[in-house]
Amino acid sequence: MKNLFSAALFLALAFSLSSQRVLADLPVGQPTAPVSVGGEVGTALNLDLAALAKLPRQRVEATAHDVSGTWDGVALADILRTAGVPMDDKLRGKNLSLYVRVSASDGYRVVFALAELDPGIRDSQIILADHHDGKPMDTKEGPFRVIAVGEKRPARWVRQVTSIDVLRAPDK
DSSP: OHHHHHHHHHHHHHHHHHHHHHHHHSOSOOOSSOEEEEESOSSOEEEOHHHHHTSOOEEEEEEETTEEEEEEEEEHHHHHHHTTOOOGGGOSGGGGGEEEEEEETTSOEEEEEHHHHOTTTOOOOEEEEEEETTEEOOTTTOSSEEEETTOSSGGGOOSSEEEEEEEEOOOO
């Protein structure tokens, strides 16, 4: 009876440890809230992983803080087009005063001129990534992250993105 109890205790402990190991290997940080897209948009959006997966995908290779990798996601330009933001031929005149503010869960914010994101004006690869090296990102990096390929300093590589807002620069 003592051996049976010891064996049962051993199995329970082994199962508990293996469950913890499996849970530790699962991607942490699956979105509890989607990324909101708002401000001067035709249609406000709330993008979760499923919604982002329906948009045209891009894969970029880049290096930041001595870490190289491959990120998969959607070009910010495609997200903005989906939200009805003036892009391509409509991005001229007063629309050139629009800018995009990307905000993170920790309060970090960066700004891109809308023209920086339009491939008709500038060759740049700026994506909202949801995968790094083929895997969903953990809570430290994601679940969503802006990757701005080619920037000498990755200061606008925003982790844990919560919102993307299109705003207009004031006249004065």
